Amino acid sequence: MSNETLASGSSASITGAEIVVRCLAEEGVKHVFGYPGGAVLYIYDAIFKQDKFQHVLVRHEQAAVHAADAYSRSSNTVGVALVTSGPGVTNAVTGLSTAYMDSIPMVVISGQVPSNAIGQDAFQECDTVGITRPVVKHNFLVKDVRELASTIKKAFYIARTGRPGPVLVDIPKDITMHKCGFEYPRDIEMRSYKPVDKGHAGQIRKAVQLLASAERPMIYAGGGVILANASNELNRLVDKTGFPVTNTLMGLGASRSSSPHFVGMPGMHGTYEANMAMQHCDVLIAIGARFDDRVIGNPKHFASHPRKIIHIDIDPSSISKRVKVDIPIVGNVKDVLVELLSQLEASTSQTNTHALQAWWKQIAEWRGRECLAYAPSDELIKPQSVIETLHKVTGGDAFITSDVGQHQMWAAQYYGFDKPRRWINSGGLGTMGVGLPYAMGVQMANPDATVACVTGEGSIQMCIQELATCKQYHLTPKIILLNNRFLGMVRQWQEIDYGSRYSESYMDSLPDFERLAEAYGHVGMRIEKPGDVEASLVEAFAMKDRLVFMNFITDRSENVWPMVKAGKGLNEMLLGSEDL
Secondary structure: OEEEEEOOOOOOEEEHHHHHHHHHHHOOOOEEEEOOOHHHHHHHHHHHOOOOOEEEEOOOHHHHHHHHHHHHHHHOOOEEEEEOOOHHHHHHHHHHHHHHHOOOOEEEEEEEOOHHHOOOOOOOOOOHHHHHHHHOOEEEEOOOHHHHHHHHHHHHHHHHOOOOOEEEEEEEHHHHHOEEEOOOEEEEEEOOEOOOOOOOHHHHHHHHHHHHHOOOEEEEEOHHHHHOOOHHHHHHHHHHHOOOEEEOHHHOOOOOOOOOOEOOOOOOOOOHHHHHHHHHOOEEEEEOOOOOHHHHOOHHHHOOOOOEEEEEEOOHHHOOOOOOOOEEEEOOHHHHHHHHHHHHHHOOOOOOHHHHHHHHHHHHHHHOOOOOOOOOOOOOEOHHHHHHHHHHHHOOOOEEEEOOOHHHHHHHHHOOOOOOOOEEOOOOOOOOOOHHHHHHHHHHHOOOOOEEEEEOOOOHHHOHHHHHHHHHOOOOOEEEEEEOOEOHHHHHHHHHHOOOOOOOOEOOOOOOHHHHHHHOOOEEEEEOOHHHHHHHHHHHHHOOOOOEEEEEEEOOOOOOOOEOOOOOOOOOOEOOHHHO
8 A cells, every 4th residue: 555646747548658658757767778579569669759768779688687787786776677578577587686686776667468368378478476576676567557657656666765676567568558647656655665764873872882892893884885875974984983994795885995994895705804804803883784695604603703793774684684783773874874973973982092003903914914916927917917907097987897707806806996886796696797788787877987897708798799789879888808718716616626627617619709899890809918908908998989899818727816615714714726
């Protein structure tokens, strides 16, 4: 049930398809990523007749949802995708699950067979609501055209509020034909859905007192900080307290990586200093993070060092889910941090300066291990050096999208992010193939920005057909292919845990990527010598009006270090092959 305040609209009857288009316009949507099919043709006909938003024709529905996902991540808006019934929906499931795992606000509109054909095994029919239920925040099947406008309003409201996430609206074809008057709700209130924004003042007061008493404090910030647009508040907290801060893979850019207080990323491929500080702190404040397995490893190991934990999160189900916390604070991260900072400034309690200095001395010793150091080469291109040079050439100010694997970890480790929403990758689901459609979505949302896609020869081939979409819409990201002729992360695990039995991880019969890029109308480059890396990157980024596909032939034996093996504790890190 919901209470709705209606916006001014037209009482004249229009079709359901026209209602869909009018609703998107009312929501301020500027771009819709999609692929047509029979069940959505009335909607596409209505799109043809309007000029409020641009439709972007992808080459695969998975890419449509990924692009809408990245559009949202990089611009703080709700991304929108449109797919047809049956295989259109099933192709979109991976994109929905990717967004769901990373809490990305998105609305996906899917076509459905006519109402009277549902359940009859009709052509291109599938149970969309049933199939997508586990991978969306919520979904709807519209059964009456008179409910269409309010349903779409609810979809956008649910997607962007509380813990954000993708919402799907399934619309049978006959509903897009039926007519009714159009009134779009200005505001909506759902009795069964009331997310809490403000944190409990008493709990925040307890947190302030605990932080003041800490001798070895640690700030652990995740993607929730970025989703809540709370980076400024996080940086203020770090600057005011002088506490060390770590950002998860999804939280990179939430606090400035150039700050001396930043100790790097935690977790499986995090820095030695971040993991050791996480393990040995006496007070940990977790902000918009969920203590997932890739960050803390085995919860039993993490709990072996007693500490007090403050956990701030919009989603109460995330609190104490994997790690028991002492001071839970449910609320919007930005609102809670504003109140926390206000109470800190008003507090007469002072932090333990002497203990904090000793703590930083210990962290400096851990930093001295230089866990991200690697051996340079005059003969082979080191993938780490490509990322470091990419940072240099772009001034550290590019939007970096990534696929999944070793290249993703190297990008996270070696491209320092000082701003939020600049690092676009699949964290929770770990979806290969997202990099190129992510770059498309980012550039659509930020047309004047510098965009680079860091990928591998395995991942890029999963959505490589989107090079055609880039050509059609004049999208010009720079593709940084770290080509080691292996499924690199799989090979690394096989080397470490499976006796170097490289079962099906070698990439044979690779295409000529340069000529393939040229066949799609783009620029292809092959870089094989370390001395050519920087000049090639400079040349590529100077071609602002062209997509440049850069094929870097890298050292195929290089592994991602440090590494915490599955089931191990954060203090049981492997810093290199010598630790095996």
